[in-house]
Amino acid sequence: MIKTLIIEDEINVREGLKKLLKIIAPNIKVIAETGFITEAIQIIKKEKPSLIFLDIELEDGSGFDILKQFETIYFKIIFTTAYNQYAINAFKFSATDYLLKPINPIELKKAIQRATIALDKENLLTVLKHNLDNKEQKIVLKTSENQFVINVKNIIHLEADGTYTHFITTNKKIIVSKNIKFYEDLLNDNFFRCHQSHLVNS
Known part of the structure; x- marks a missing residue:
């Protein structure tokens, strides 16, 4: 889930955006919302969102006043405005996107x-970078709801299930939407195929 903050002073726009996000972006989790600069800065520092509308x-x-308070912009920004004259300034702050109100669901x-x-x-x-620093091989596994960083040595085996792959680890089972061939190529130094639908950690 992507931790998301909505900074918007029009309550009806905030509510409309949240409704759209529920429908078209189930990976978005709105952790907070505000229409004020000081409160927005406090929320960002405390909650550390990954994405901000x-x-x-x-x-x-101005929304730009919020961004000027941060030496490093570590979060992604989608600007929302009724005016298009701010686009150049928006992209100076490495905006991911710039949406004009009323927000078009397809563009969103x-x-x-x-x-x-x-x-x-x-x-x-x-x-x-973490792997290089710690000299441990890890793999990122994404499901429809979560993202897991798994130490390869903790993977017992993989099972093919059509276009899905089941990872059986020492403490959990994770199902991802990539086929087993993808992971066979990725993990070929550590795993062998004992069956057409199974990869086993050696």
């Missing part, structure tokens, strides 16, 4: 897909 014109200032879905891909890449790079 940010209105530019707020009651007590595309924006979330872009944000998800960007976050996945960052997570993978983090894991790779």
Whole structure:
């Protein structure tokens, strides 16, 4: 799930956005919402969201004023505004996307897909760096609801199930939507195929 903050001073727009997110983006978890700059800054520092929907014109200032309080923008930003003259400034802050109100559901879905891909890449790079630092081989497994970082040595075996693969580990079972061939190529140094539908950790 992607921890998400909505910063928007119009309550009806916030409610409309939340309804759309429930329908088209089940991977989004709205952890907080606000329409005020000071409160938004406090929430970001405390909750550390991965994604922020940010209105530019707020009651007590500009959405850009919030971003200027952070030396590093570690979260993804989807700007929402009724005006298109802010686009250049928005992309100076490495905006993932820029949506004009009223928000189009198709454009919203595309924006979330872009944000998800960007976050996945960052997570993978983090894991790779961790592996290099700790000299342990790990793998990222994504389900429809969660993301797991698993130590390869804790995987007992894999079972094929059509286009899905079941990972049996020392403490859990994880089902992912990639076929077993994908993981056979990825784990070929550590695993052998004892059956057409099974890969076993050697």
